[in-house]
Each structure stands twice: as C-alpha cells, then as structure tokens.
Amino acid sequence: MLKTLFVVELHRALLTQIRYPMDFVSGLATLTILFGGLLLGAQHITGVDVFNANLDGLIISYASWMMLTTCITYIPSCIQGEAQRGTLETLFTSVMSFQTILLLRAIAQSLVGFAFSAIVLLLLLWLTGRSVIATPAIIVPLLAMISASLGIGFLAGALALRFKQVSQFVSLLQFPLMFLMMTPFEQMGPLTATIASFLPVVPSAIVLRELMVVGMPLAETHYLMAVVTGALYLVGGMLIFRDATGVVMSKGMLAGY
Amino acid sequence: MSQAALSVENLRMSYDGGRSGRILAVNDVSFDVRAGEIFALLGPNGAGKTSTVKIISGLLIPTTGVVRIMGKDPYVDRTALKLTGAVLEGTRTLYWRNTCYENLTYFATLKGMNYKAARQRALELLARFGLEEKKDVQARNLSRGMQQKLAIGASVIHRPALLLLDEPGLGLDAHAKVDLLAIIREMAREGVAVLLTTHQLGMAEELADRVAIVRQGKVVKEESKSELLRRHASNTYEIVLLEMLDAAVTSSLDSLPFKVRCEGDRIEVDGGTDALYEVLERIRPARIHHISRYQSDLQGIYLKLTNPAWKAENEVSNA
Numbered sequence: 001m002l003k004t005l006f007v008v009e010l011h012r013a014l015l016t017q018i019r020y021p022m023d024f025v026s027g028l029a030t031l032t033i034l035f036g037g038l039l040l041g042a043q044h045i046t047g048v049d050v051f052n053a054n055l056d057g058l059i060i061s062y063a064s065w066m067m068l069t070t071c072i073t074y075i076p077s078c079i080q081g082e083a084q085r086g087t088l089e090t091l092f093t094s095v096m097s098f099q100t101i102l103l104l105r106a107i108a109q110s111l112v113g114f115a116f117s118a119i120v121l122l123l124l125l126w127l128t129g130r131s132v133i134a135t136p137a138i139i140v141p142l143l144a145m146i147s148a149s150l151g152i153g154f155l156a157g158a159l160a161l162r163f164k165q166v167s168q169f170v171s172l173l174q175f176p177l178m179f180l181m182m183t184p185f186e187q188m189g190p191l192t193a194t195i196a197s198f199l200p201v202v203p204s205a206i207v208l209r210e211l212m213v214v215g216m217p218l219a220e221t222h223y224l225m226a227v228v229t230g231a232l233y234l235v236g237g238m239l240i241f242r243d244a245t246g247v248v249m250s251k252g253m254l255a256g257y
Numbered sequence: 258m259s260q261a262a263l264s265v266e267n268l269r270m271s272y273d274g275g276r277s278g279r280i281l282a283v284n285d286v287s288f289d290v291r292a293g294e295i296f297a298l299l300g301p302n303g304a305g306k307t308s309t310v311k312i313i314s315g316l317l318i319p320t321t322g323v324v325r326i327m328g329k330d331p332y333v334d335r336t337a338l339k340l341t342g343a344v345l346e347g348t349r350t351l352y353w354r355n356t357c358y359e360n361l362t363y364f365a366t367l368k369g370m371n372y373k374a375a376r377q378r379a380l381e382l383l384a385r386f387g388l389e390e391k392k393d394v395q396a397r398n399l400s401r402g403m404q405q406k407l408a409i410g411a412s413v414i415h416r417p418a419l420l421l422l423d424e425p426g427l428g429l430d431a432h433a434k435v436d437l438l439a440i441i442r443e444m445a446r447e448g449v450a451v452l453l454t455t456h457q458l459g460m461a462e463e464l465a466d467r468v469a470i471v472r473q474g475k476v477v478k479e480e481s482k483s484e485l486l487r488r489h490a491s492n493t494y495e496i497v498l499l500e501m502l503d504a505a506v507t508s509s510l511d512s513l514p515f516k517v518r519c520e521g522d523r524i525e526v527d528g529g530t531d532a533l534y535e536v537l538e539r540i541r542p543a544r545i546h547h548i549s550r551y552q553s554d555l556q557g558i559y560l561k562l563t564n565p566a567w568k569a570e571n572e573v574s575n576a
Contacts, residue, residue: 001366001369001371004366004370004371004372004375005366005367007372008362008363008366008372012355012359012363015355015359016354019354085352085353086350087350087351087352089311089314089316089345089350090343090345090350090364090367091367092314092315092316093314093315093316093338093341093343093367094338094367094368094369095335095336095338095339095367095368095369096335096367096369097335101367246318249316249317249318250317250318251272251273252270252272252282252308252311252317254311254316254317255311255316
C-alpha cells in the first residue's frame with residue numbers, strides 16, 4: 001500500500017515538473033544562472049579561483065541546499081496548497097495517516113528535486129568543461145540531513161495546518177537553514193561543537209565538510225551523531241505534527257483557508 | 258435494505274466560539290443509514306449538517322458520541338475509512354492540474370487500492386460516467402457537471418459501503434443535476450448507503466428514502482420521506498365544477514364553521530374529509546369535474562419544522 005502510494009506520488013511529482021515545459025526549462029535556466037552567478041560573484045569578491053579550488057564541494061553544497069530547502073518548505077507549502085485547493089480534507093479520509101502521506105510526498109518531491117538539481121549540475125559541468133566525482137560516503141550524511149529537514153518541515157507543517165497561510169514564514173526558514181549548514185561549529189570549541197551537534201542538520205553538515213572540504217577520514221561519533229539527530233528530528237517532528245493534527249481536528253480547524 | 262451501514266449514536270460536538278462562549282454545533286444526534294438507502298439530512302445554514310458529515314468522515318473529532326461504519330469506529334479503526342467515500346465542498350475535491358484518469362487512480366491509492374486495480378476501476382468509472390473521452394483532460398478544463406461526476410467517481414472508486422455527499426448539487430445546471438440524480442440512485446441500487454446533505458429540497462424529495470430535519474444542531478424530525486409527506490398531508494381539498502354555483506348556495510357555504518373559498522367554478526375546502534362531505538351536500542346536484550387534495554411537499558414541511566417558532570414539544574428527541 002505504501003509502496004503503491006509512493007510510486008504514484010513520485011509519478012505525480014514528475015508530471016508536475018514536465019507537464020509545463022516552459023516552467024521546467026525556465027526553472028533549469030534560473031538555477032543554472034544562479035549557481036554560475038554565485039560562483040562568479042564569489043570569485044570576483046575573494047579573488048580565489050573557485051572553479052579550481054573546490055568545485056565538487058561547491059556543487060554538492062549547492063545541491064544539498066536546494067534539496068534541503070525543498071524538504072523544509074515542501075510540507076507546509078503542500079498543506080497550504082491543499083487547503084487552498086480544497087483537497088486537504090480528502091487526504092484525511094485516506095486509510096493512511098496524513099503524516100505518512102506527507103512523508104511519502106516529501107520523499108518523492110526530494111527525489112525529483114535531486115534529479116532536477118542533477119540536471120542543473122550537469123548543465124554547469126558541461127558549460128564549465130569540468131567533471132566531478134561524488135563519493136558514496138556522502139549518502140548517509142545527506143540522508144540524515146534530509147531526515148532532520150523533514151522533521152523541521154513537519155513542525156512548520158503543524159503551524160500550516162492551524163494557520164493555513166504560512167508562505168512568508170516558510171520562506172524565512174531558509175535563512176536559519178543556511179546558517180546551520182554553513183557555520184563551522186566544529187571549529188568553535190568543544191562546548192559549542194557539542195551543543196551544536198544537537199541542532200538539526202548541523203552534525204550532517206559537519207560530516208559533509210569533513211568528507212569534502214578537509215578530506216579527513218570520518219570520525220565515527222560524528223557519523224553516528226548525524227544519523228541519530230536526523231532520526232530524532234524526523235520522529236519528533238512527526239509526533240508533534242500528529243498531536244497538532246488531533247488538536248486541529250477536535251477544534252474543527254481543518255477546513256477553510 | 259437491511260444492514261445498518263452507518264450508525265450514529267448521541268453525537269455531540271461543541272467548540273469554543275470566543276465571545277459567544279461554547280457553541281454546540283451538533284447536539285445529541287443519532288440515526289442510522291441502511292445499505293442501499295438514501296438518507297437526507299436537511300436543515301438551514303449552521304444547523305450542524307456539515308459538522309455531522311465531517312464527524313462521520315473522520316475529519317472532526319466529536320466531543321461525545323460514537324460513529325460506526327459497518328460496525329467500525331473510524332476514530333479507532335482507520336480501515337473504517339476504506340468503507341467510506343465522501344464528496345465534500347462541492348467539486349473542490351479534485352486536483353485541477355491532473356487529468357480525470359490521474360485523479361481517479363490517485364484517490365484509489367489513497368484508499369489503499371493497488372495500482373493495477375486502481376487503473377482498471379478508473380477506466381470502468383470513466384466509461385460509466387460518460388467521461389471516457391475526457392480521460393486525459395485536466396480536471397480544471399471540465400464543465401462543472403463533469404467535475405462533479407469525477408468527484409463522485411473519485412469517492413466511489415474503492416467501492417465504499419457508505420457514500421457521504423455534502424451539497425452535491427451546488428452550482429450544477431439542470432442537465433448535470435439529472436445526471437447526478439441518476440448516478441446517486443444507481444449507487445443506492447448497488448447497495449451503497451448514501452448520506453446526503455442538501456439545501457436543494459427538490460433533490461432530497463426526488464432521492465431520499467428517509468429524511469432527518471436538523472435545527473440548531475438537533476434532529477427535530479426523522480422519518481421515512483413517504484410517511485413524512487403523508488403525515489403532513491394537507492387537509493385542504495379543491496372541488497372543480499362543470500358549472501357555476503348560484504348565489505344562494507355560495508352564501509350558504511360562507512356560513513359553514515370551517516374555511517370555504519369559492520372562486521368561479523372552484524371551491525377550496527379547508528377542514529378535512531368531514532368538511533368536504535358537508536360541502537358536497539350543500540352543492541348537490543352541481544356537476545363535478547374533479548376533486549383533489551392539495552399535496553404537501555418537502556419544502557413546506559421543512560419550512561415548518563425549521564421555523565424557530567415551531568413548538569419545542571413537537572420535537573423528536575433521539576436521546
């Protein structure tokens with residue numbers, strides 16, 4: 001049942017991308033130009049040849065940021081869209097719980113987002129004449145990062161379920177996400193590093209940096225911390241979302257926009 | 258028409274109305290709907306019809322009371338939702354940018370069908386609802402009538418035992434409404450229990466086997482439609498003559514202790530069968546074309562029962 005729904009959700013997410021070719025092409029062009037612009041801007045400001053310095057790290061960071069933004073914003077945006085369309089209540093009449101449907105949708109959307117990012121990156125590599133080798137070791141921290149982001153997405157989704165119109169709030173979520181991903185907490189002393197390792201996406205970001213920037217072999221504790229926080233934020237987010245669903249349903253606040 | 262597909266017992270739903278205090282949206286509502294039966298829930302805006310339907314759909318947790326769909330409580334056992342199909346908020350239950358076929362298969366998987374069965378059933382329903390040629394058309398490009406058919410198709414694709422229809426006729430033109438009535442009747446014939454809420458009393462009168470009239474969250478009357486119409490049948494008769502009455506007879510009718518109105522070749526008698534016989538005696542031997550009894554319709558009964566002035570002692574309690 002879950003597998004069928006996941007396949008259907010994936011199909012729907014793909015259809016949404018390709019059904020409107022102009023949207024698809026302009027999205028690709030915008031993200032390619034944005035990435036190129038970021039690199040050229042950074043090179044101009046710092047004077048460092050970013051294309052030669054650590055292009056694979058930048059590429060993976062950009063792809064991760066795109067994906068995580070999708071993961072965090074997708075759930076609240078999805079709830080707002082469903083409420084606006086009038087299909088939100090229909091989803092609650094499913095035999096599957098609403099948070100399960102949302103989780104499957106978010107994973108499907110992340111995969112499509114990843115594929116979309118990959119096309120953008122291939123375009124960039126083709127345009128710059130470069131090549132990149134991504135090590136399989138990044139998969140686990142990336143998955144942990146996605147899990148933590150989905151957990152935060154569920155927390156934002158709980159608000160969306162109650163207030164429906166949360167698009168401004170959702171767009172603001174990208175900034176703390178960027179802060180958590182980019183700040184080198186591991187270099188701020190043991191206490192800060194320990195506290196920060198409990199924050200969402202931080203342990204995964206540390207591991208990714210270790211792997212791709214410093215080139216250090218993985219510290220097992222960092223790896224473990226990334227997996228544990230990723231799982232904890234996801235489970236915690238889903239549990240809080242489930243409770244919020246119960247409150248909204250008992251107060252009759254599910255409908256409306 | 259035997260098994261209770263839906264059983265609702267002592268439902269109450271109250272919420273915090275802010276300055277208005279605690280508001281009782283559903284007040285001790287009980288009824289059941291049998292397989293193959295069409296049950297209409299009628300009432301003015303804010304009477305609690307939609308809240309009741311949403312509680313049954315598993316969307317609104319009741320303050321107290323129990324809902325059982327084929328014996329299963331949807332708030333305890335989610336598989337009860339597999340037995341239910343619902344069309345809420347008119348046609349706003351579709352994905353506008355998805356085609357008819359995609360909508361049907363998607364809603365089927367939400368109800369737990371496997372993809373192969375969903376695809377087969379989607380094609381079957383498209384053919385049955387006359388939407389075969391619209392299979393690959395996006396829902397937003399359909400007429401409102403077709404959208405409503407598609408919404409019903411999406412709600413019955415998993416062959417539910419209970420179909421909940423909240424204002425299904427809203428905004429439909431006459432042709433679409435005729436099609437909709439036929440579809441609902443067909444569902445009932447196949448054994449689906451249908452719970453219908455509507456403002457369109459004509460629709461309820463045409464479809465319903467039983468009706469419940471709701472006022473201020475409470476069921477004030479629950480009866481079979483035919484019994485309701487019979488019990489509220491008018492006591493007024495009309496006698497149509499083949500000739501005009503002379504003035505003396507007309508004035509003798511005025512002296513009768515009940516209301517008689519003469520107008521040309523027509524006499525209106527308001528007082529039941531005894532009054533009718535008395536008038537017939539007075540007008541003998543005038544030639545009669547026909548005698549008829551005024552029919553009550555659901556609208557008249559509804560207006561009477563939902564009138565706030567209607568005496569509380571007439572109310573039927575479900576407690």
